[in-house]
Amino acid sequence: MKKALKITINVLVFLGLAWLLFGPAKQIGYAPEQPFAYNHKIHAGDYKIDCQYCHSTVTYSKKAGIPGTNVCMNCHSSGVLGFRPFANKSDGKRVQKLIGELSNNYWSKSKSPEWTRIHNMPDHVRFSHAPHVKALLKPGAETKTACIPCHGDVATMDVVAQQESLNMGFCVNCHRTPTDKGFVAEYAKNGVGTNCGMCHY
């Protein structure tokens, strides 16, 4: 009995470790509850609003930028609820309620929603959006084609969930063979570093 217990514990520990090391990345599918039920599918998908309309610093800054409430209010100023007739009454009521919440709980109270960060790099990784967008955005292509390799097609998601592991293997995979991974050829020509100091400093 005792021996069996001993063996079982060891096997369990081994399996557990193996799961931790080789199992699927925990972050894939991470979709925490957000303070406000913003829907990417409606905005970016149905209405085809360009990613940069809200994430406006993505082409020249390290950070893509989370829009301020004033960006929402550009369209949703008083009275404007949606831009097409709702399929049914309950949909209309839900949206009305949401926009009321946006206007009353945030905008008129001069408050911004405290979003829970989904795509979160560890502190020792220095990721900058601008060069990546530059490298992935082919001339004439839609902005979202530059976002999809890392974020998935957000325009199809009601609730945004992380699509890729974003771990070091994921990054290095692209950096090693940039042209195969859809990098703009001219950018890849200059070489994409894989030395530690590219990301860790």
Add this chain to the structure above:
Amino acid sequence: MRTEKRNIKNKNLNIEKPVNRKKFLAFMGGTLGVAGLNCARKPVEKIIPYLSRPPAVQPGIATYYATARAYSEGVAPVLVKTREGKPIKIEGLAEHPVFKGAVIADTYATIWDLYDKDRFKSAMKKSGSTFSKTDWAEVIPEVKKALTGNVRVISKPSYSPSESSVLKKFLNTVNARHIVYDPSGTQQGILTGNEKSFKKAIIPQYAFDKADLILSIEADFLGSWLRPDIFTKQFASRRSPNGKMNRLVVAEAVMSLTGANADTRLAIAAGTHLTFAMGLASLLLPGSMLAGSTEVKNALSKYSPKLVESVTGVAESDLKNIASELMANVGKSLVVGGGTSARDGQEGSLQIVINLINEMLRNHGKTITPVAPIKGSNDISTSQELFAFVAEMKAGSINTLIIDRSNPVYDLMPLGFGDALTKVKNVIFIGERPNESSEAAGHVLASSHYLEDWSDGYSCGIYHVSQPVIQNIFDTKSAGDIWLALQNQPEDFHGFIQNNTASRYASGGWGKLLADGFAVVEKNGPANMPRLIPNAISSVKAPDSPLDGQRLNIFLSVGIGDGSAGNNAYRHEMPDPITKVTWDNVLLVSPELAKEKSIETESIVQVKAGDAAVELPVVVQPGLQKNTVGIAFGYGQKNMTNFRKDLVKGALKDNELGINALQFAKITADGFSYSGIKVSSITKVNKSYKLGLVQKHGSQEKRYIARIAKLSDYKKDPKSGHFEHDLEGKGLYPGHPHPGNRWNLNIDLNKCTGCSACVVSCFSENNIPAVGRLENWRGREMSWIRIDRYYDYYLDKHDHEIDKSGKPIDRSKDVNMLQANVHFQPVTCQHCEQAPCENVCPVAATQHSPDGLNEMAYNRCIGTRYCADNCPYKVRKFNWFENWENKIKDPEQYALNPDVTVRSRGVIEKCSFCIQRIAEKRQEARLQNRPISEDDLKTACEQGCPADAITFGDINSKDTKVAKLDKDKRSYKIFAEINTRPMVTFMSKVKNH
């Protein structure tokens, strides 16, 4: 052999229950499992966007503001780097026509003054003996009620025209008087002297860059005298041995930073600077334009070279040599003097003699001009006014005293200011943080930091505006706003500056003024000083017989200055440029005296002078005459008692950091005496003490690390003073390919003055923690760039000279400790091509990059410290403790650079060549489809260097500045003989001697 083995076996038997392999594996598995579970979930972070993002604030992109630090010592124009609305780094304002981007260590350190957790967080009111919070609406009427009877305002000198004018209005409305004092005495000495010599009390503009020969008498113009930033820039611009290199002669008692940089340094006895100056003037008199003046002749006649030798200890021949050199450089020389260590009880006396000498050498109008002066008017009260004021206080006839951003209880301790203050009915304190004077106040009006609020400054003929770069962190007001509020003015200080002052000075308009940070009002140019009054010299009384016994000089330290901003760990963490002491105030003792009293560095001695008997630690300092001892000013203040316990652990006194030197200061009928104070005894105390010295040794031990040549030898052979090891292509390992850029740092030792501005700039850029005095004593300092200081003691010759066969010449018999030559050498990570650290890292945490950097991946490092052990340059630093988490207190974290990882316990760190700046500029260049160029980036140390001694750039392209410097004959690498092939190049020092 056999017996040995048996012994080992026997030892093993001591373990009663040996851990067998199975058990070990089980434990290990369990530990790993638990450790792994810990990593299973990521921390949850929140993102809070702006409600409406201001267009200028772009997350992830730094915004720079040109502003100025106007304070009691002058105006320092700066460029402030802000990220997401928070200032994180002070940089130089390169466009400024006078400063040209020069910033000193003290100004770099002000970023942490802003985020000081010990600042006043609101207005305060005393009830009983404790202070309680109050708000402005309540405190202003209460203070106003107290403005009756005799009202006085005491402050330090001001450089802000707007503050002066609102204060003037306030003084008129309440019928008050203003007392201004200068803690260090530097400005007062010059202003008083110029008033007596020229009837024009100004601090003129100096042109060190136009002088071929500079003589400084006690004035530490590269470290603490007036504006070291301007002077270092000017001085270093003439330190190229290929052009007409300047020559610096310094006569001083205690080794200062300027003395350490001197081509010829004359050690005089403490308190005899006047005798030296008079003796020199007397030698220059015959044949000069003042030769006909009998008053001057009579005043100087006594001071023959012989008398000067007996009093100051400077050999007759040396004095005569200096005099003839000066005479050969008429109109092309500059003589300066003064400072705290020349405050000898007769305010302005040394300046009068200096004025006379410069007049005889026809330097006025050439290297010294009254146009665009550093300080255009004298607002400092005379010592007599100060004495009378303190007497008034003692008599109880002052009803209300407002102390404006100063600490007279400490600074005027020799006058008994603290006792006198108890007789004042209402004491009101305006200031940023608690000090001795605020303790005595009934009301505290919390003032803001210069980065938080509006102010302005006028100096060097240039009007500077000081604009807020962050909203007030605490509930504070600017001093200008406080004065306006106290006189019922509805206007705020911002409006006052814009409408009244700026409109007068800045013709380009308000918008341009804010963008530039300054507006040129008067252009600097040749103009003569007013007519000199030769008779002024007759009031100067210089010692004419040798001073008896031990004499003490109180000097101003480079690190903490007058100590008013001493509540800043980085000001203490920066080692003193000369002694390399951190977190302490020491008695500097000559090697001869140390030998006689058998004391050494780190001994504790008791010093008796007058009524004071003080125990303090000792540093044995070469370059001092036997009877001279020195101690720095500014330590032992109340504001230095708030440090975290682990930083100050083991200090001499539990509640005091450093010893207060003012205990020794004397008062004379004419002023303060900080120089040549008689010491009755110095006795060794049997106590052991640990001094936070970061460099305990001053000799190069013949290893040719800091190389030096005489100018005459250099002219004959540019390679003089050093030699090369040609090991190119040798070594076990193949080199790394560098197809694109290859970064290189060039340090010109001839320009480096050792001022340590780069050290503090690096602290700020790279999130380097302050570790405290005991850790520094253990050699665990964290600074990524250190400045090594070496002495060699051979008169005229140098420690590391070699004979024709390449062997070092032994000169140990010629040692003359008085003639110490000092070399400074900044050392960062050398980014070796064949890095010894890279080879030994068991986890490959440190590797070489294609652009020539020795990279450090903190997240890979497991802390074996093998790399630090294998580094011949001692530049790798280990985090022995968690230096941030739990230790950093709100709002200190805002000073951290978000682009640099905050390292935690157990990892090695080191200079990265500011890789975050390289990465940022590389990405920027790529976005613009162009290669990164040399003009794009500067490392923090390069940008921080007021002497332009550091150049960083790409050595792979042929025409960059750094590539050209690398081919210079003076360039060499340290420890080239071990074939590490560093990417840091040094250029040997050339002494104009």
